[in-house]
Amino acid sequence: MPIKLENVAIAVRDLDATIAFFTDLGLEVLGRDTVSGEWTDTAVGLDGNHARIAMLQTPDGHGRLELFEYIHPDAIETEPTQPNEIGMHRVAFSVDDLDAALEIAARHGCHPLRGVGTYEDIYRLTYVRGPSGIIVMLAQDLRNG
Numbered sequence: 001m002p003i004k005l006e007n008v009a010i011a012v013r014d015l016d017a018t019i020a021f022f023t024d025l026g027l028e029v030l031g032r033d034t035v036s037g038e039w040t041d042t043a044v045g046l047d048g049n050h051a052r053i054a055m056l057q058t059p060d061g062h063g064r065l066e067l068f069e070y071i072h073p074d075a076i077e078t079e080p081t082q083p084n085e086i087g088m089h090r091v092a093f094s095v096d097d098l099d100a101a102l103e104i105a106a107r108h109g110c111h112p113l114r115g116v117g118t119y120e121d122i123y124r125l126t127y128v129r130g131p132s133g134i135i136v137m138l139a140q141d142l143r144n145g
Contacts, residue, residue, distance in 0.1 A: 005065035008091060011076075012132040015052050015069035021131050022109045023067065025093065025101060025138075027056040030064070034071075048072045058093070065091065071140065080133030083113070090127060090135035098140035100122050105130070105138070118142075 012018040019029060036050035050072040056065045069075075081087065095101040098114065098116065105128050112126040113135070118127060125139035 007066045009066040009068060010088075010091070010132070010134060011068045011070060011075060013069070014131065015054060018067050018131040018134075019054055019056065021105070021110065022056050022067075024104045024108065025095070027058055027065065030055040030057050036072075041052070046073060047138055049102070056063065063093075078133075080129065081135060083127060083135065090137050092137035092139065095138050095140055096144075098126070098138055100125070100130070101138045101140075105136075110136075 010018075025028060032052070032054045034050070034052050036048075040049040040051075041047055050070070052069045052071065054067045056067065057063065081089070083089065093101075102112070102116075108131065110128050110130045112128055114127075116124055117128045120143055123139045124142060125137060128136045128138060130136040
């Protein structure tokens with residue numbers, strides 16, 4: 001049976017702020033909507049499910065993020081995840097210029113967890129704490145420069 005990854009969905013505190021962060025990094029908004037009704041209750045498994053959503057895509061068309069801001073039921077705040085916790089770990093993106101990407105992230109109040117590391121002279125990379133506590137890995141391939 002063929003299978004392909006459709007998207008990664010992330011529940012966020014502030015949809016507009018999260019869209020601004022990811023679009024400034026280079027993702028494109030494919031669409032926005034508000035969803036509710038019996039079909040969403042059934043599909044998602046939440047009674048009274050009502051959310052604002054946005055679908056974002058990488059410029060190459062291969063990667064998609066679906067962002068949700070819950071209207072009902074109320075969103076449940078959790079502690080930001082740590083890199084070693086079980087569950088959703090991070091979203092990773094390749095960038096042409098890591099320093100420029102970090103400047104964009106900083107304008108959104110998003111900063112590396114610790115700093116920038118270099119892996120075997122192949123990648124410069126870092127984990128950034130993004131909107132709603134999302135861990136975002138940014139990596140620059142040093143072989144392309």
